[in-house]
Amino acid sequence: MALEALKGELTLSQLAAKHGVHQTMIAAWRKQAIEGLAGVFSGKAEAADGASAGEMEKLHAKIGQLVVERDFLAKAFGR
Numbered sequence: 001m002a003l004e005a006l007k008g009e010l011t012l013s014q015l016a017a018k019h020g021v022h023q024t025m026i027a028a029w030r031k032q033a034i035e036g037l038a039g040v041f042s043g044k045a046e047a048a049d050g051a052s053a054g055e056m057e058k059l060h061a062k063i064g065q066l067v068v069e070r071d072f073l074a075k076a077f078g079r
Helices: 002-007 012-019 023-042 044-077
Strands: none
Touching: 002 012, 002 023, 012 023
């Protein structure tokens, strides 16, 4: 719907009637789409991807640590 709103072929009220969603929601989605597009062309999206990659590494390390702890406790309790 945000793409349809960006195209401007239909008014917000026409889009709202077509999809059964309130006009303010479509306007908010359109605004978010415009802001997101600005981030794509300014390089902010690449920075966000780099941050998420670092977060993924931390999460994988934590998973590994928890697996080792679980295995150690399983052996300690004689499973």
